[in-house]
Amino acid sequence: MTSAPAPPGSADPRADLRWGTTSALLADAARRIPAAEAVVEGDARLSYAGLDAAVTAAARAFIAAGLRTGDRAAVWGPNSTRWIIAALGLQRAGGVLVPLNTRFKGAEAAFILGKSRTRILCVETDFLGQDYPALLAAGAGGRGLERPYAGLPDLETVVAMDGPAEDGIVPWDLFLADGERVTAAEAAERAAGLGPGDLSDMMFTSGTTGRPKGAMCTHGQTLRAYAVWSNVVGLREGDRYLVVNPFFHGFGYKAGWLASLLTGATVLPARTLDVPRVLETVRRERVTVLPGTPTLYQTMLEHPAFSADGVASLRLSVTGAANVPPALLRRIKDELGFEHVVQGYGLTESCGIVAMCRYDDSLETVSSTVGRPLPGLEVAVVDASGAPVPAGTEGELLVRGYAVMKGYFGEDAETAAAVDADGWLHTGDIGAVDGAGRIRVTDRIKDMFIVGGFNAYPAEIERILSRHPDVAQAAVVGVPDERMGEVGAAFVVPRRGRTVDPAGIIAWSRAEMANYKVPRHVHVVPELPTNAAGKVAKTVLRERLAEEGLGGG
Structure with a gap:
């Protein structure tokens, strides 16, 4: 490859x-x-x-x-x-x-x-x-x-x-x-x-x-993985890299300051996710690289201090903390002015990285896949019995190669459960690989909920909801339902200056997605709760639903 x-x-x-x-x-x-x-x-x-x-x-x-x-x-x-x-x-x-x-x-x-x-x-x-x-x-x-x-x-x-x-x-x-x-x-x-x-x-x-x-990961694994990663995304000497992703996370540590040192770039650490300060730093320091979560980019675009001139130096965007809706990717490209927008996929057990889009991939490719495995890594897709599935068919993603961890510290049984005898890391993620080797990640197995016998994947529903002209962000979780077993509950953040009507969102969804995917509950919120890694904190959303008597998914 x-x-x-x-x-x-x-x-x-x-x-x-x-x-x-x-x-x-x-x-x-x-x-x-x-x-x-x-x-x-x-x-x-x-x-x-x-x-x-x-x-x-x-x-x-x-x-x-x-x-x-x-x-x-x-x-x-x-x-x-x-x-x-x-x-x-x-x-x-x-x-x-x-x-x-x-x-x-x-x-x-x-x-x-x-x-x-x-x-x-x-x-x-x-x-x-x-x-x-x-x-x-x-x-x-x-x-x-x-x-x-x-x-x-x-x-x-x-x-x-x-x-x-x-x-x-x-x-x-x-x-x-x-x-x-x-x-x-x-x-x-x-x-x-x-x-x-x-x-x-x-x-x-x-x-x-x-x-x-x-x-546990070694020096050699980490250096090789992120040197390859840097080449794939186009990070280069002289870049000025504003690292807003926390250093305790692989995105901020390995794909952040370490990748910068590998290439001879300049690291600009951001202590907190302060969007006005981010915008000011980009302008003052002529930042060229600004990886982040969809939440960061969305907040920047909606912030009153945003201006196209202020972010004119930006060249490279890398996102990978969540599935990125196509509509948001287009806004990142067009309104933030990035030359290259890529996304990827990884997990802690694989040094934080498995696959990446390439820096010259089309926006269509970036919006629909997380790219191809890094050179030297293999990805397979298997069904519930562990048997390989045909190209394009969904199943659990497995990873093998130099980036796979040496094991869990002091957890031999857990290690054996995660990495099989043939060296395949069982990710717990659902996805498919197309004929060109590009990976589409559908969801976490644990996040999937079942509506009347149909598997519903929050990430897919969120991507569809993001197409609504009044919706800036959406997060979906499953909640118990007496008749269907589980149904979806959506939390939506309106775009700046727009108003969202919950009943209208449900009606729109019925025209845009299969009935079992349609959220039965819609909550309009000013922002989505996130953890320190920038991912939507769905446990907080489930707790809120439980307090309202809807239970958790």
């Missing part, structure tokens, strides 16, 4: 062989383009040489704190330059990165830290009014100042990346100062001992089907 030609200056598609580790990647970039801007955050600008030096200082600090090769270290905080330095520093020291969701409560964070047996936690102590260490202490069974994290016996050091550092928490500056006990030569020796087969990160699943599980 071939990809679109790589644009000049893009990443080496066999980055696992060229660099081997994220540490070697950064060191090489610092030699090749030392003065180029690596990270820009507000008025602070860090060159590639400066980033490499900062990462070495952090690596020395992690080694001084007792981090051994293979130990886990976590980062908990919003997108920032220091987040990148901490992540690359612990990886240069041989550690395994465990990113924590910024919306976690204390017990949720404690579960991840305990499960991964994390030894060092780097945390921003005050973000959006949240005191993360205090939350963690409450969630980890803290017992006073002497044992604030009593339920986490492996957690030895908590470092404040930013914000106030109270008793028992090491300020970042002191953490780095202690690292001066370790020489740069010792840090270089530790980094040189690492290879592409060593673990780089442990990304935990969302937990929607049970307790979160830690998917």
Whole structure:
């Protein structure tokens, strides 16, 4: 399988062989383009040489704190330059990165830290009014100042990346100062001992089907996958990449700042999804690359501060957090002015990526598929018995190849259930592959609901609803129904200046889709709730329906 030609200056598609580790990647970039801007955050600008030096200082600090090769270290905080330095520093020291969701409560964070047996936690102590260490202490069974994290016996050091550092928490500056006990030569020796087969990160699943599980990926897997990804989407040296997707998610981490370093682009971290600030940053910094969720683009287009002149620098859009309605893709292309709009598909267990549209694919292709598998990856479609189905027929998507995780940490049985003896990862996603190898993802198996014996897929219904001239966004969930078993409930956000009538939406739907797909309940809302990864939080919608006596789907 071939990809679109790589644009000049893009990443080496066999980055696992060229660099081997994220540490070697950064060191090489610092030699090749030392003065180029690596990270820009507000008025602070860090060159590639400066980033490499900062990462070495952090690596020395992690080694001084007792981090051994293979130990886990976590980062908990919003997108920032220091987040990148901490992540690359612990990886240069041989550690395994465990990113924590910024919306976690204390017990949720404690579960991840305990499960991964994390030894060092780097945390921003005050973000959006949240005191993360205090939350963690409450969630980890803290017992006073002497044992604030009593339920986490492996957690030895908590470092404040930013914000106030109270008793028992090491300020970042002191953490780095202690690292001066370790020489740069010792840090270089530790980094040189690492290879592409060593673990780089442990990304935990969302937990929607049970307790979160830690998917283990190596340096080589990650470098190869995102060098190929960068070539496929057309990311290139000199691009200015505004990363609004959270760093704790693969979209913001691997397809965000890491892909930028692979290609020699500039990373601009966005701490929060603040649309006016995004629009201002795009204008001021002449941003060329702005991946994001459909929610982000929709909000930008509807915002009063939006102007075509202000986003004239934008070149590349990558979206993949949800199925993107064709009508919205056309607006992204025409009104935001992107030269290239692509979308893709991935999951935590495959280093976050499986398939991508190519940067020169037609809008028709992008609107109807998530593209083809990355070169070197295989995708199969099987029925409920595990038998392959013909091209164009829906079934469960399976993935095999270099991006598939090494397994779930400490979960042999769960690993065996997810990755079979032939190396196929069972995704739990429903889709089809056409004769050209392009993938169409229909829905998650768990999100499907059954209306009078017919399978209804929310993503498909949402795509149809998005065609309504008054609808900006739509989300659909299944709810119990005495006669049909389940029916659809739709939440719709009106387009700016438009009014939506629920009865009118239902009548329109009856003319546009099969009767079993038609939502029986329509709720007009000013916005859809989203999680920190930008995906619509359907659990919140189900809870609202339950409160109204409609139950959950």
